[in-house]
Amino acid sequence: MKNSYSTRELADLLSVNESTVKRWADSGFIECIKTKGGHRKFPIRSVLKFIHANQMNVPALSLAEFDKKDVQAHLSAGFVDVLVPALKEAALQGDSFEVQRLLRTGLISQPDIIMLYNQLLFPALVDIGTGWQNGTLRVDAEHLATQAIKSALFRFQSEIHLKEPNGLSAVVSCFEGETHDIAITCIASYLTSEGWKVFHLGQDIPTDDLALFIRAKKPHLVAISANTVEDERKFVYGINNKIVPAAKKVGALTIVGGAGIPGRFSGRLKCDVLSENIADCMAIHKEFIDEQSAVTK
Ligand code: B12
CATH class of the missing domain: 1.10.1240.10 (Methionine synthase domain)
Known part of the structure; x- marks a missing residue:
């Protein structure tokens, strides 16, 4: 995969005329840089964003x-x-x-x-x-x-490609003591791409601080990751007595995820959703968007 494309190369890649590529660039649909000689150059980052934004299928590229x-x-x-x-x-x-x-x-x-x-x-x-x-x-x-x-x-x-801001916000965080933060990093990446404002707190956030943060930011969604729950009593207490009340107070939905979480804690946690797959965040996102469009209709 090249690091950048000329107008001709990009036109060939996307099977369009050079003039089409120039028009897209001049109207800001695709970002480009101008070389000293005045030629348009399309960095791979811009090409990918463009392909992603327009859901194009460009098998030749990969x-x-x-x-x-x-x-x-x-x-x-x-x-x-x-x-x-x-x-x-x-x-x-x-x-x-x-x-x-x-x-x-x-x-x-x-x-x-x-x-x-x-x-x-x-x-x-x-x-x-x-x-x-x-x-x-x-x-x-x-x-x-x-x-x-x-x-x-x-x-x-x-x-x-990042969609336009949709007015929704989320706090994503690991539970206290949890260091596995790749799942929430991926959730943050997805929600950001869908136009959410995301507060990504990362690993091992003290429960009291997380509850205060939720109250201060008033998000629509709180997503918490817990993979290695050693002290079950402390975990259940923290979620039920600190995180869920803080989220409820600001009207946020709470999802708690991690390997084995639904099986292990079903019926014991007062959060809205228990999950072991980040794909559940897609369904939640769609529900929020449907709700938004129902309100604006
Ligand atoms: C990288 C890694 C680490 C890194 C983490 C770095 C980081 N910044 O994330 C380090 C080295 C720090 C680490 C530490 C430890 N690790 Co580790 N680690 C891993 C490893 C290799 C990958 C983790 C990962 O990112 N997986 C990919 C992600 C996406 O998977 P995931 O987090 O499980 O997420 C999936 C679901 O759980 C769910 N999910 C998770 N969070 C959320 C949140 C929401 C909201 C939703 C909707 C879904 C969701 O969605 C994902 C699938 O779609 C795994 C192996 C594995 N099988 O995953 C072991 C693993 C998770 N670690 C393990 C262990 C035992 C440890 C340690 C206890 C080791 C030790 N003795 O010190 C410590 C734990 C410290 C702590 N208290 O957190 C075990 C956990 C077993 C268990 N469940 O009890 C595993 C499974 C390794 C193994 N095969 O034994 N680890």
């Missing part, structure tokens, strides 16, 4: 990366899981730019951000965790991979 026919066939059918081994390898090498490039390649075949993370990023992380659990990977290797993924995710966000 397929050119792979010689193998079976990989090409999978990608053009939208199955990004074929990239999992390469992403895992890049992460284990600490090569965050390669991780980012693979996410970018995946995005072209799978423009749905949540599906992209669920099908490409998470399986690689689960494999890495299994390696650590069965002793084939040491902690240093796991940490290097995690850092590479987090840096790649951070930069990748600038390549995702």
Whole structure:
């Protein structure tokens, strides 16, 4: 994948005339930079945002990366899981730019951000965790991979098309003591791309501080991640007596997610939704948008 395209190259890639590309650039539909000689240059970041915003299918962009026919066939059918081994390898090498490039390649075949993370990023992380659990990977290797993924995710966000602000806001956070924050980073990435204002608090937020933050920001949604709940009593107390009341006070919906959370805590937590898949945030987003359009009708 090239780092930037000329007007001619972009026109070929998107199967349109050069004049169409120039018109898009001049009317601001696609960002470009002008070279010293006055020529338009389209950085890959702008090209991706444009493709993503317009839900275009441009198989040539991702397929050119792979010689193998079976990989090409999978990608053009939208199955990004074929990239999992390469992403895992890049992460284990600490090569965050390669991780980012693979996410970018995946995005072209799978423009749905949540599906992209669920099908490409998470399986690689689960494999890495299994390696650590069965002793084939040491902690240093796991940490290097995690850092590479987090840096790649951070930069990748600038390549995702962001919809116009929709007036909704969310607080996303890990529960006290929780350090696994990649799931909420992905939720934040998705909601931001859908036009939400997101307050991403990250790892290990003291429950009292989180409750105060919710009261101060008055979000529409509170999304909390809890993967490794050791002290169940403290967790249930914190959610039921601090987080949910704070969210209710400001009219926010609360979703608590994490591996095994619904099975383990069903009937014991007073939050609105228990989940073990970030895809549930898509359904919640759609409900909010439907509600908004019902009110404006
Ligand atoms: C990277 C990693 C770490 C990194 C985390 C860095 C970071 N910034 O995130 C570090 C090294 C810090 C770490 C620490 C530990 N880890 Co760790 N870690 C992992 C690893 C390899 C990947 C985690 C990850 O990001 N997975 C991908 C994400 C997306 O998966 P996920 O968080 O589970 O999210 C899915 C669902 O749970 C759900 N979800 C999660 N949160 C939310 C929130 C909402 C709102 C919703 C809707 C959904 C949702 O959606 C996702 C799927 O769509 C996993 C392996 C694995 N199987 O995941 C182990 C793993 C999670 N870790 C594990 C353990 C045991 C630990 C430690 C206790 C190790 C130790 N002895 O110190 C500590 C825990 C410290 C703590 N209290 O938090 C175990 C957990 C077992 C368990 N459930 O009890 C795992 C499964 C490894 C294993 N196979 O044993 N870890």
